[in-house]
Amino acid sequence: MVKKFCLAGLIVLMLFLNLSNVYSEVNTSSEEKILQKITMEVPFTKGLKLVEHNLQNGLYSFKFKGNKPFKTLKIVYDSDKNKLDYIDYYVDTFTHFYNNLPVRYSKGESIILAHNLISLITGEEYQFVKSLLDEEYIDESLEKPHIYKLIFKKVINNLIVDNREIVVYIDSHSGEVVKFFAENLSEEVEYEDTKNIKSVDEIKSLYQRYVVPQLMLYNDGKKYRFVYIPSLNPLFYAIDAKSGIFTDYKGNDIKEEMAKLDFVKLNIKDSALKNPETIAQDIAKNLKIDKISLLKSGYVNNFYLTGKPAVTYDWNFTSLKDKILNINVAIDSHDQSVIHLGFGYWNYKEKNFRILDMEEAKTYVKEHLYNYLSCDFLVAYPMNYRDNKIYTFYRQTNNTIISNNYITIETNKEGIIKKIIFNWDYIDFPKIDNTINTQVTQNIFIDSGFKLYYFITKNKKGKLVYIPNSLEFMIDASTGEKIYYSSLNWEED
Numbered sequence: 055m056v057k058k059f060c061l062a063g064l065i066v067l068m069l070f071l072n073l074s075n076v077y078s079e080v081n082t083s084s085e086e087k088i089l090q091k092i093t094m095e096v097p098f099t100k101g102l103k104l105v106e107h108n109l110q111n112g113l114y115s116f117k118f119k120g121n122k123p124f125k126t127l128k129i130v131y132d133s134d135k136n137k138l139d140y141i142d143y144y145v146d147t148f149t150h151f152y153n154n155l156p157v158r159y160s161k162g163e164s165i166i167l168a169h170n171l172i173s174l175i176t177g178e179e180y181q182f183v184k185s186l187l188d189e190e191y192i193d194e195s196l197e198k199p200h201i202y203k204l205i206f207k208k209v210i211n212n213l214i215v216d217n218r219e220i221v222v223y224i225d226s227h228s229g230e231v232v233k234f235f236a237e238n239l240s241e242e243v244e245y246e247d248t249k250n251i252k253s254v255d256e257i258k259s260l261y262q263r264y265v266v267p268q269l270m271l272y273n274d275g276k277k278y279r280f281v282y283i284p285s286l287n288p289l290f291y292a293i294d295a296k297s298g299i300f301t302d303y304k305g306n307d308i309k310e311e312m313a314k315l316d317f318v319k320l321n322i323k324d325s326a327l328k329n330p331e332t333i334a335q336d337i338a339k340n341l342k343i344d345k346i347s348l349l350k351s352g353y354v355n356n357f358y359l360t361g362k363p364a365v366t367y368d369w370n371f372t373s374l375k376d377k378i379l380n381i382n383v384a385i386d387s388h389d390q391s392v393i394h395l396g397f398g399y400w401n402y403k404e405k406n407f408r409i410l411d412m413e414e415a416k417t418y419v420k421e422h423l424y425n426y427l428s429c430d431f432l433v434a435y436p437m438n439y440r441d442n443k444i445y446t447f448y449r450q451t452n453n454t455i456i457s458n459n460y461i462t463i464e465t466n467k468e469g470i471i472k473k474i475i476f477n478w479d480y481i482d483f484p485k486i487d488n489t490i491n492t493q494v495t496q497n498i499f500i501d502s503g504f505k506l507y508y509f510i511t512k513n514k515k516g517k518l519v520y521i522p523n524s525l526e527f528m529i530d531a532s533t534g535e536k537i538y539y540s541s542l543n544w545e546e547d
């Protein structure tokens with residue numbers, strides 16, 4: 055009886071494995087059918103093994119893995135809409151080191167390959183918009199073929215949907231896709247029609263009200279220099295094409311662009327800053343952390359902010375699994391002054407203090423980070439990120455924003471703090487000298503042009519918005535030249 059049972063089980067298993075070389079054990083026929091559909095629609099499943107699967111709220115989640123080279127693939131399938139919803143595919147190219155391989159596929163050919171692949175998988179129209187710069191695959195250091203890192207955006211009614219995109223990386227030697235990321239593929243969106251939208255000229259006059267060029271000391275990785283930016287959150291602003299109302303990147307109306315937050319100016323005692331360990335312990339105490347441990351310290355011959363020798367320290371808090379604290383301090387080797395102080399605190403779960411609005415965020419900053427503040431701040435309008443809210447406090451000196459000097463607090467929808475980031479430089483900044491007129495800068499921003507896009511809001515409405523091209527660049531305060539935001543990480547095509 056046992057033998058018959060085992061034999062029957064073996065036959066069933068063999069029949070099941072013949073369905074696809076990527077399945078492992080699956081419990082239901084519906085999952086089998088979905089897997090069959092996935093293997094037909096998503097070519098990345100070939101040669102991979104299914105290692106995990108589950109069903110939650112009508113969404114099937116499948117995880118695949120493969121070796122030589124190592125590959126991972128996660129797919130989420132919406133069973134209610136019978137559509138793919140999420141794809142995250144990654145190939146670890148560091149597992150095989152090949153030198154001086156020739157480039158066989160041009161960028162144009164790679165764009166066509168990626169476009170055809172997206173069409174095959176999604177059945178929808180996407181348009182190539184930009185190449186991406188990042189360090190996920192470091193081509194030059196490994197002497198590998200160049201990897202094209204391509205960004206495609208969704209197209210509806212011949213208009214780009216600005217906040218729906220697919221990322222595709224292609225190896226220029228083999229033509230192989232080494233990364234593919236797409237989400238929100240199954241969402242149902244109600245798109246506005248293009249009737250009764252305002253003209254570009256009307257939008258320009260509306261935009262002029264909001265563009266008050268802000269002077270900023272911009273850190274380009276080597277030094278600080280003066281630039282003009284159109285707003286504090288320049289990457290996420292648009293103007294509603296029908297109402298002309300200024301909106302953020304979620305489609306929410308902006309009632310105020312920024313609010314000034316005045317902190318009492320403090321004189322930080324030199325003695326407290328000269329001892330980096332004291333600084334680290336003070337931060338941990340302020341954030342209600344008991345222990346920290348030194349990860350590393352080292353001598354830097356040419357610290358990028360000052361060009362002078364410095365000693366850097368990095369601390370890490372690891373005594374609790376649900377909290378991570380990293381602290382870094384740079385000390386000038388000659389006068390023992392602090393050059394840079396930064397820390398990041400993740401998964402903060404202080405439930406006694408909930409932040410539900412900007413006023414509460416201000417109070418929190420004053421109570422917990424007060425000892426590190428010695429200037430005025432500009433507060434960015436709160437941003438919504440998925441279900442979280444982000445409050446940002448920008449450092450401001452002499453009406454000039456200091457880039458990379460800020461405090462951000464991220465909370466979940468209950469107001470519990472999930473993340474705190476603090477980044478600060480204690481250096482002599484350049485003097486304001488020979489800057490161009492703000493009116494000249496304003497005209498450059500306004501005359502840069504506007505494009506009509508769709509933007510999908512949180513409630514799945516496809517809003518028509520005009521986005522000025524000037525959101526992609528800053529203006530050099532001395533020369534008037536364009537400077538593209540490093541945070542965009544776009545290559546110029």
